[in-house]
Amino acid sequence: MKKVLFLVGLLALFGGVVLGQGYSTQPADARVMPVGEAGTPYADFELGVQGGTLNRSAIEGPKSWNAHNAKETSTTQFTYLMYGGLLTNDPVGGGIAVQFAKSYEVSEDGFEITFHLREGIMWSDGTPITADDVLFSYDDLTLNEDVDTNQRDSLELPDGTYPISEKIDDYTVKFTISTVYRPILEALGFSIMPKHKLAEFVHKLNPDVPVGTFNETYTLDTPVEDLVSMGPFMVESYQADISVTMVRNPYYYGYDANGVQLPYYDRLITHIVTNEDVQMLKFRNGEVDVYGNRPEDLAILLGEAPTKGFQVMISDDTNYSNNWFVVNQDIGLADEVDNEKRELYRNPKYREALSHLADTDTMIDVIMNGLGKKIWSPVYPISPFYAGRDSYGGEVTEADSFWYEYDPALAISMLDELGVVDQDGDGWRDLPSGAPLTIEFNTNDNTTRTKFCLILTEDFRAAGLNVNFQVVDFNTLVTRLLSSTGDMILLGLAGGGNDAHAPNVYRTCASLFAWRYSSCEEPTELDVRIDELIAAGVSTLDNDEAFEIYKEYQVLVAQRLGYQYLITSTFLYCYYDHVGNGALSNPYATIAGWRLAEFAFDNRL
Amino acid sequence: MKRNGLRALGLATCAVVLVSLIGLTADLASIVSSELIEEISKAAGLALVDEYVLKTVEELEELVATGRTPGIQLAADRALFILNARELELLDMEADALLALAEAGDQDAANMWVMKKRGDFQRPELVEEYLLTVEDDTLAIAAGTLLGGFYVPNSPIGAKTEAELVELAKDGENLGLRVAAATALTAIWIGDQTLTIDQTRAEILGVTLAYPELALAYQGYLAYLFSL
Numbered sequence: 001m002k003k004v005l006f007l008v009g010l011l012a013l014f015g016g017v018v019l020g021q022g023y024s025t026q027p028a029d030a031r032v033m034p035v036g037e038a039g040t041p042y043a044d045f046e047l048g049v050q051g052g053t054l055n056r057s058a059i060e061g062p063k064s065w066n067a068h069n070a071k072e073t074s075t076t077q078f079t080y081l082m083y084g085g086l087l088t089n090d091p092v093g094g095g096i097a098v099q100f101a102k103s104y105e106v107s108e109d110g111f112e113i114t115f116h117l118r119e120g121i122m123w124s125d126g127t128p129i130t131a132d133d134v135l136f137s138y139d140d141l142t143l144n145e146d147v148d149t150n151q152r153d154s155l156e157l158p159d160g161t162y163p164i165s166e167k168i169d170d171y172t173v174k175f176t177i178s179t180v181y182r183p184i185l186e187a188l189g190f191s192i193m194p195k196h197k198l199a200e201f202v203h204k205l206n207p208d209v210p211v212g213t214f215n216e217t218y219t220l221d222t223p224v225e226d227l228v229s230m231g232p233f234m235v236e237s238y239q240a241d242i243s244v245t246m247v248r249n250p251y252y253y254g255y256d257a258n259g260v261q262l263p264y265y266d267r268l269i270t271h272i273v274t275n276e277d278v279q280m281l282k283f284r285n286g287e288v289d290v291y292g293n294r295p296e297d298l299a300i301l302l303g304e305a306p307t308k309g310f311q312v313m314i315s316d317d318t319n320y321s322n323n324w325f326v327v328n329q330d331i332g333l334a335d336e337v338d339n340e341k342r343e344l345y346r347n348p349k350y351r352e353a354l355s356h357l358a359d360t361d362t363m364i365d366v367i368m369n370g371l372g373k374k375i376w377s378p379v380y381p382i383s384p385f386y387a388g389r390d391s392y393g394g395e396v397t398e399a400d401s402f403w404y405e406y407d408p409a410l411a412i413s414m415l416d417e418l419g420v421v422d423q424d425g426d427g428w429r430d431l432p433s434g435a436p437l438t439i440e441f442n443t444n445d446n447t448t449r450t451k452f453c454l455i456l457t458e459d460f461r462a463a464g465l466n467v468n469f470q471v472v473d474f475n476t477l478v479t480r481l482l483s484s485t486g487d488m489i490l491l492g493l494a495g496g497g498n499d500a501h502a503p504n505v506y507r508t509c510a511s512l513f514a515w516r517y518s519s520c521e522e523p524t525e526l527d528v529r530i531d532e533l534i535a536a537g538v539s540t541l542d543n544d545e546a547f548e549i550y551k552e553y554q555v556l557v558a559q560r561l562g563y564q565y566l567i568t569s570t571f572l573y574c575y576y577d578h579v580g581n582g583a584l585s586n587p588y589a590t591i592a593g594w595r596l597a598e599f600a601f602d603n604r605l
Numbered sequence: 606m607k608r609n610g611l612r613a614l615g616l617a618t619c620a621v622v623l624v625s626l627i628g629l630t631a632d633l634a635s636i637v638s639s640e641l642i643e644e645i646s647k648a649a650g651l652a653l654v655d656e657y658v659l660k661t662v663e664e665l666e667e668l669v670a671t672g673r674t675p676g677i678q679l680a681a682d683r684a685l686f687i688l689n690a691r692e693l694e695l696l697d698m699e700a701d702a703l704l705a706l707a708e709a710g711d712q713d714a715a716n717m718w719v720m721k722k723r724g725d726f727q728r729p730e731l732v733e734e735y736l737l738t739v740e741d742d743t744l745a746i747a748a749g750t751l752l753g754g755f756y757v758p759n760s761p762i763g764a765k766t767e768a769e770l771v772e773l774a775k776d777g778e779n780l781g782l783r784v785a786a787a788t789a790l791t792a793i794w795i796g797d798q799t800l801t802i803d804q805t806r807a808e809i810l811g812v813t814l815a816y817p818e819l820a821l822a823y824q825g826y827l828a829y830l831f832s833l
Contacts, residue, residue, distance in 0.1 A: 043665045277721065281692060296724050298761070299732075299754030305831055306795035314761055369727050369762060451724060 007487050021126070026259055029118035035256040035599065036544050041090040045259060046265035047256055047452030048078050048580050050248075050599025055288040057271045057279045057593040058447060060474040061241060065227050066218040067191035068141050068149040069510065071255050072478050073494055078244060080594040081268070082229040083445075088135065091595040100129070100192060100230070110180060110541070113163075113188065117171040122251035123194050124229040130170045136195035137163050140202050141214070144501070147202075148215045150511035153504035154187040158535035163188070180539050182546065183501070186325070194228045232263040232598040244270045254598055256414045264580070274449050283574060284308065287297060290592040291574045294448050295369040296318030301574055309578070315571035317587045318373050319381055321494035324563035325358075325441075327351055329516040330484040340431045346516070349414055349563035355404035356411035357459040358565055367451045371570035373466035376403050377554040378506055380568060382587060385500035385547055387554040400551060402558045412463050428466035441468045443490040444474040476530075479528060481514045493563075498551040501534045505558055515562035524602035530556050608757050633831055639678035644809045644824035650676030650683075652831035657684035686713060707743045715743035729755035729763030736781035750782035755786025767793055775820040783818035791825030802830045 008256025033038040035047050060074035067079035088099040101115040108408065121129050141147050141154065143162055155162050162183070163175040177184060199205045201217040218227065224235045233246035233253060246268045254262035255293035271288060273279050283291035284304060293301055293312070301312050329346045344350050360374035379386045384393035388401045419432035433435045433441070441457060443449040453469050460467040467488070472480070493505065493512070505512040508527045509520035519527050533553035537546045558565070573590060575582030580603035582591050589596045617782045639648040657665065657680045665688070666829070668681035686692065695717040697705065701720065706714035732752040736778045739745050756770060758794035764787075765773070770793070773786035794800065798809065813820040 131730045277696060280720075281696065285692070296727055297750050299726070300723060301754065301759050302719065303750060303754030303792060306792040307825060312759075314759070366727055367724070367771065371761065390644075 001030075014054045015496055022261070023388070024173070025120075025262070026255055027118070027120045027253060029120055030253050030255045031099070031102070031118065032255050032257060033262065033599075035258075037257060042514040045584060045599055046580055046601075046603075047258055048260070048599070048603070049605050050264055050266065050601075051147075051605045052265055052599070052602030053267040053269055054265045054290070054579065054592060054600055054602075055163045055269050055271065057273050057282055057288045059273055059275060059279060061265050061272045062220065062238075062245065063475055063478075065218050065222060065235065066215070067193060068137075068151060069215055071150055071482065074473070077270070077593060078246070079191065080231070081246060081597060082227070082231045083191040084231050085191060086117075087189050089588075091589045091599070092584070097499065099189075100134075102133060102600070111178070111183065112174060112176050114168070114172065114174045115188075117173065118173050118253055121253045122164055123196075123229075123248045124234045124251050125197075126251065127194070127196050127228070129192070129194075131167045131173045132170070132331075133192055133195045134173050135165050135167055136199060137190060137192045140195075140199070140204055141189045141193060143203065144204055144214075146204065146211050146214065147574040148212075148511075151190045153507065153510050155179050155190070155467065156503065156507075157181050157306070161265055180541060182538050182541050183326075187291045192230060194230075197226065197228050205578070225598055233268055236267070241272055241420040243272055246270075248541055250560070250575065251600075264599035265597075268597060277444050281435075285308075285502070287575065289576050289579050290585075291438060293572050293574050293588065294486055295371040295569070295572065296367070296447070298369060305409055305574075308576075310574055310576045310584065313573040313575075313585060314371070314570070315573075315587060317571050318380065318382055318568045319494070319571050319587050320382065321492055322375055322563075322568045323449065323486060323490065323566045325354075325456065325490040326481070326486075326515045326563050327354065327488050327561075328486050328514075331487060333484065333518060336583070340433055340435060341437065341470065343417070344420065345429060347420055348559070348561055350420070353414040353418075353463075353566060354406060354460070355561065355564050356407045356414070357402070357463055358564070358566055359406045359455055359458065359459055360446045361406065363452055363455055363567055367448060367455070368567070368569060371572065372567045373570075374403075376401055376558050378502060378557045383500060384543070385550045387551040389547075392543045396584040399554075404558075404564075408459060408463055415463065415465075425463070429464040437466060439465060440487040441467050441469045441490070442472050442477055442480065442486060442488070444477045445471050446474075448569075449490055449492075456490070465501060482512075484514070490566075496551045500546075500553065501537050503534065507531055507534055510571050513519065513562070526556060526560050530560065578602055617792055636831075637674060637680065640674060640676060642806075642809060642813060643675045644813060645724035645827065646676030647679045648676070648824045649831055650674075650678070651828035653680045654683045654687070656686050657681055660684065662688055664738060669730075669739050669783045687757055692717070697776035704744075706749050707747070710741075710743060712743045712746065714745040715741070716750070718744070719747040726751060730783075733782070736783045739781065742780060745779065745781035746784050749784030750788050751794070751800075752781065752785035756789035757792045767788065771819065774822055775816045777818070784821070787818045787822035787825070790822035791829075794822070795829050796827040800826070802827065805830060 005353050008368060017300040035045045037043060040581050062078050064075060067083045071080050084099045086094050086099060086101040090097050096597060100118060102118045104113055104115045106113050117131060124130055127413045127602050133136045142149060142151050157177055157179050159179045159343045161178050163177045168173045169172055177187060199542040201209055201213045203211045203213060224237060227235050229249045232252045235244045236247040238244050240391050248263055248266055252262060256262060275458060277289060278372050280297055282288045307311050312502055328347045332344055364370060365515060373381060377387055380395060388396050388398040390397050415429060422428060423434045424428045425459045429437055443453050450471060457467050457469040510524045531551060533549055537549040537553060571587040573585045575591060580601040581599045584596060587592045591600045632651055635647050637646060637653055640646040640649060646808040665681040665685045668677055672678040672681055691713060695714055700718060700721055703714045706720050729752060732748050736745060737750055756765045758764050770790045773824035774783050774790060777786055779782040805823050809820050809823045
């Protein structure tokens with residue numbers, strides 16, 4: 001379930017796998033998708049046929065195959081296809097739907113959720129999936145402090161406890177919560193991983209292995225034969241920096257209404273390319289079937305689409321993603337260096353000055369052909385909880401929005417007030433002590449982000465800040481961000497769905513609280529208040545009440561100036577006419593990605 | 606602005622109108638080897654590229670140099686482009702090097718230069734301004750092709766009607782604008798698919814001398830019909 005947010009690369013893999021035999025007949029507990037059935041979210045889906053290969057591209061390969069460690073889309077674009085949860089969301093942005101659970105019940109007081117699991121379902125190696133796998137994934141991975149995962153963040157209840165699991169029998173598990181937690185069903189979508197393959201690497205279960213060993217399992221060096229899937233696809237082969245080939249999991253439990261086992265495509269090949277220009281060329285040449293294009297590609301693609309037989313989708317909606325820059329407020333902390341710089345970075349007036357130097361209107365006009373929206377909140381404008389709405393799910397009026405308008409003069413006066421002035425006459429502002437202030441500004445090899453950075457850098461430098469912009473690869477960038485070794489970084493988040501609280505990002509000890517991890521030990525008053533609001537927001541079952549709570553939360557997060565928000569983009573997507581169900585791609589799920597890939601098919605077959 | 610070559614057919618074309626009409630039902634190979642109307646021959650050639658890539662590089666180089674018709678030369682040229690992986694070669698080149706090649710008459714380099722510079726052409730007026738100053742036909746055609754994407758009806762900015770585009774393809778003030786209109790018209794006609802192959806060929810014959818870019822639009826549409 002897409003309950004947590006991930007750092008976005010671009011939304012975008014050998015050895016051999018001995019295919020299992022699969023089921024001899026459709027399992028009684030198969031998840032039958034009502035493809036094409038009126039009155040269901042799948043009404044507009046076409047029934048497909050098995051066969052063919054879907055080609056997509058990515059500019060970053062995976063960091064691992066470990067669903068619990070993954071914090072970035074370059075990895076989750078694969079792990080989401082390999083592992084599932086008890087529940088998921090409908091692929092057209094709808095509500096909660098069963099996934100590996102065939103049904104669930106919530107007790108009258110809302111404190112007990114009982115899941116009935118699908119019986120007779122296998123891992124891709126033919127081993128049965130049971131309650132033991134679910135509880136292993138929950139108790140021994142998700143809640144295990146030795147495991148580096150951001151899936152735990154979503155499960156912390158407002159009173160600081162976690163749901164308690166209980167195995168009723170091999171195919172029934174129960175979770176008990178101690179307090180009201182509205183997003184509990186979404187939170188219980190943690191990834192289920194195979195106990196029979198991984199338990200031996202968990203120190204808690206096998207004291208012979210060191211603490212943290214699990215974090216070094218299912219790495220890119222793991223033979224693909226050892227990678228076991230429960231999702232629609234499994235890894236067949238991986239060539240670093242070249243491609244990942246996934247094949248249908250013969251034991252996947254999804255079927256269409258005609259009894260055809262999903263996914264329809266036999267193979268899903270992800271071509272790892274060097275940059276977005278290559279991505280675009282591969283699409284234009286028909287080497288890949290789908291492409292999440294950028295606004296700057298539109299004119300070329302629109303002109304070619306009819307001739308080459310592809311479609312260009314331009315949505316009225318914005319994406320479930322954002323772009324921001326972040327100042328590392330813990331810079332030098334680990335080595336006790338850069339103390340004065342760190343003090344400056346921690347001053348909200350400094351970060352506010354930077355926000356006033358962000359010319360988002362120009363970014364949208366010049367870089368995005370107008371196909372974007374400037375943002376100020378951690379909550380996506382498409383969410384019903386967005387504070388720019390007049391009520392829960394209401395009209396977007398922006399009446400209560402909190403903007404940092406582009407105002408270079410104001411930014412300059414704020415920097416002056418902070419004593420960040422040019423003291424040695426070299427044209428660049430110095431730290432108050434007179435020491436030079438130089439700032440390294442990074443993003444990944446993404447042309448749109450690069451252009452955002454260039455516009456920002458120009459304004460930063462015009463204001464006298466000695467900012468040096470440099471592109472680094474995505475996985476390096478993520479490492480710098482998560483290890484607090486970056487200086488200033490521009491990146492984005494994706495996912496998280498419609499709820500507002502994003503517990504893996506904005507709560508003080510969250511795994512993506514990357515602007516100041518030290519706050520976990522020493523939270524500011526603002527941090528404490530935001531944590532309280534997150535707890536309050538999830539503690540009510542009344543959406544209207546939650547909306548009001550989240551409104552204050554959003555304003556305070558904006559004032560905290562952790563991630564300094566810039567822009568969210570309009571949903572754009574291209575697919576060749578031969579990709580059946582291609583038109584169903586939407587801001588929430590694309591046909592080559594999580595939750596929709598199993599429905600894509602080659603309509604030439 | 607240099608001449609673009611599209612008006613270069615001259616009077617010789619008139620004499621072949623009848624010949625062209627006679628060949629309406631001939632297959633593609635026959636069309637490409639015998640058709641004397643440039644746009645029709647090229648349309649057939651574009652539809653034959655997938656077959657031409659099965660030839661050897663030597664054969665293709667020979668056809669590019671001495672092929673009997675423009676369609677054969679074009680099919681061979683496009684097949685060579687694929688076989689030689691020229692696109693990747695161009696992709697790796699710096700913008701300045703591409704520009705130099707484009708100015709020397711390399712249309713593929715011009716196309717790649719425009720693709721790489723598309724971030725500077727994010728709005729139709731920016732391309733239109735560029736087309737007022739550009740001196741090389743290769744660059745005008747490449748930028749005009751990009752501009753055509755802004756002109757298609759479903760473009761969020763710059764969309765034009767079919768009537769406006771026909772007018773622009775005929776009388777646009779510069780080559781790039783006329784090519785842009787032609788690009789968008791081809792896209793519209795492929796979407797509508799109201800003209801048959803024979804009707805499209807007849808349309809080409811009617812405009813090839815007076816309005817070569819309008820003929821180019823029909824050429825694109827005819828190539829699509831030939832490939833079905």
